Amino acid sequence: MTVRYSLLAVAVAGALYLPRSAIAQSSDHQLEEVVVTAQKREQNFNDVGVAVSAFSADDIAAAGFNTLNDIASQTPNVQIKNVLGNSITNVTIRGIGLNDYAVNNNPAAGIYVDNIYLVSPAMLSFGLLDLDRIEVLKGPQGDLYGRNTTAGAVSFVSRKPSEVPDAKAEVGVANYDNWHVEGALGGGIAPGLSGRIALKTVQQDSGWQTNYITGKRVGKIDRTSGRAQLDWKPTDNVNVLLNVHGGYDRSDVELIKVANVTTSLGSQYAADPYVSGASNRPHMDLQSLGTSLTVDWTLSKQLTLTSVSGYEHFTRLHVEDRDGTILQQLDGTFNNHLDQYSQELRLTYVGPELALIGGLFYSQDTVRTLDQYAASDLLSLLGLNGLQTIGNQYRQRTRSEAAFVHGEWNFAPSWTLIAGARFTDDHKNLDQATTFLGANGVVADIFTPVAHDYSTRNLSGKVGLDYKVVEHTLLYASVSRGFKSGGFQGQLTFDPTALKPFRDETVLAYELGLKTRLLQNTLQLNAAAFDYDYRNMQFYGPLFDSPLGVLFGITNVGNARVRGMEADAWWRAASGLDIRVGVGSLDTRVTKSIVDGVTTGSELPNSPKLTANGMIRYQWPVGKRLHADLTLSGNYQGHFAFDIVRNPPQALVGGYFVGNADLGLGSDNWKVWLWGKNLFNRLYETQALYSSVGWGYDFGPPRTFGVNASWSL
Secondary structure, three states: OHHHHHHHHHHHHHHHOOOHHHHHOOOOOOOOOOEEOOOOOOEEHHHOOOOEEEEEHHHHHHHOOOEHHHHHHHOOOEEEEEOOOOOOEEEEEOOEOOOOOOOOOOOOEEEEEOOEEOOOHHHOOOEOOOEEEEEEEEOOOOOOOOEOOOOEEEEEEEOOOOOOOEEEEEEEEEOOOEEEEEEEEEEEEEOOEEEEEEEEEEEEOOOOEEEOOOOEEEOOEEEEEEEEEEEEEEEOOEEEEEEEEEEEEOOEOOOOEEOOOOOOOOHHHOOOOOEEOOOOOOEEEEEEEEEEEEEEEEOOOOEEEEEEEEEEEEEEEEEEEOOOOOOOOOEEEEEEEEEEEEEEEEEEEEOOOEEEEEEEEEEEEEEEEEEEEEOHHHHHHOOOOOOOEEEEEEEEEEEEEEEEEEEEEEEEOOEEEEEEEEEEEEEEEEEEEEEEEEEOOEEEEOOOOEEEEEEEEEEEEEEEEEEEEEOOEEEEEEEEEEEEOOEOOOOOOOOHHHHOOEOOEEEEEEEEEEEEEEOOOOEEEEEEEEEEEEEOOEEEEEEEEEOOEEEEEEEEOEEEEEEEEEEEEEEEEEOOEEEEEEEEEEEEEEEEEOOOOOOOOOOOOOOOOEEEEEEEEEEEEEOOOEEEEEEEEEEEEOOEEOOOOOOOHHHEEOOEEEEEEEEEEEOOOEEEEEEEEOOOOOOOEEEEEEEOOEEEEEEOOOOEEEEEEEEEO
């Protein structure tokens, strides 16, 4: 780590001693200013002492982002992968994440869509629609975001209505019988009232996997989402934004490749990673509907009161075949219902030397789950002849209340002190929780349904110091504390004591960072080094043994240390030529273990020592009215482990590189482009999960390609 921190020190020193005139000079291809809301108000990127990866609407399009998972490909030290098929998502930032497939436990990185926090990882497989920007905040966000942000936060900001007429449309076709249509329309409706609607559908009739039992292709996509917004300005001082959104996803669930099943069925396909089996029809039915109301009231030139109210309703049906054969060993059906309501009030004061944000937050959510497995063949092997299903059910209700304050004080020229704190009071109730066995449609509980309560009160926050070396150059240092509340496991168990609550986890983070513009304002350079004290880690894995073999659970497993650095650069080398690169390095170690199977000294899961990404985009004129553009992008990640319990070699994945490209032709308001992803057809694993039928693997898609066309007003 000494070498890595030395590299950061060299970059910092270079910025400190750079002549001021080198920054002040002008250029005909300077970078645009980047505005972020990482501190809950609009600020210039280089004025914010937080490690942020920000993507504009143009960046999102150029990188070909379609889902949350795609963001990791251009963000150092970030891993985003599906845990269970393609309907549960794990976001790991700087080695901290939660590899849990249960819907009742919150992600370690807070995911926000238009300021609304999404409580469950089941809600994170949404497609991206009509976005203005994406911001990835790295490190604990213990004051302004607060809840369950030990890893960081990812914020999606939709494009807002305006009085200026605006329309866009996009269509595309791709291999595997894939096509999509997307459109948005906005503008003024009446004086003081404007609106915007957006709609996107993605359809695919084939797939890159084959079910050897039926001979059919697997990979159908049927996903549609939409959003409608109304922006109303009843007076010059009041702005009201109504957001109504929803969608569905009725796609196939990816097949699981099982390495060591208890039968030789399908063994002739063992060498083909894209062929597996399913005795049922793996599919999902996700449905979401939500609304939010944001009111901004300008009380004075320096004082604004903001109210953000949100409601989300989400249902999930997920059907999969865990053993990958014609047998019924663990053919799962997950049935979940979620309802959440949240309310935040913020009072923001922005003066010449002091900015203060204070507020209150309240949320409540209810999760209802009925999970069951068709397992007659597995139960017979265990001597439980005649039984056909096993399953579990529960209801979890959560209430969270918080008060927070955040301040930025310019106490001297070029110096800013940042301090914030958040007091959180969480209460969780688990009831109706039991495990059952069934046959012929009749089920019987193995143990009497149990109920438990868990309450916690926690103080989190941040202290930081920013130094503005010169214009567009910021050096910052911070100490922050984040926490993720405890809770209950939501997986199958035969031991009712396993349903007792686990405790909060905490992260104390030390960070030093740099943001600067160089080379006549054509190069943006960002770098950060960090050191985490990670305590009471919440780990999900095969921690509990049962008569059915290893079952999964979540508990506190001990402490860890996380150290690392990351740097990224955006260079406009010439007019029309943009080069972006990023690199991240991690050193993670378990320093204390309190459970069997987790060895002191082990690296944390989903934590590659090295990640790197890059994108080169060149645009040049073709005649008087047309232009062409070429984009090359790719990302590399070093070897890492999906699971560290007992350090299984089956959970290790080697390093790999994935490359993409697109070539386009267009004018000011239309464009046609060819694109390709995973051009080198790299085979790579996206998940390795152990269960009673052995190790199951998921893989990323092979080479895909297509053509898109877009038009805008």
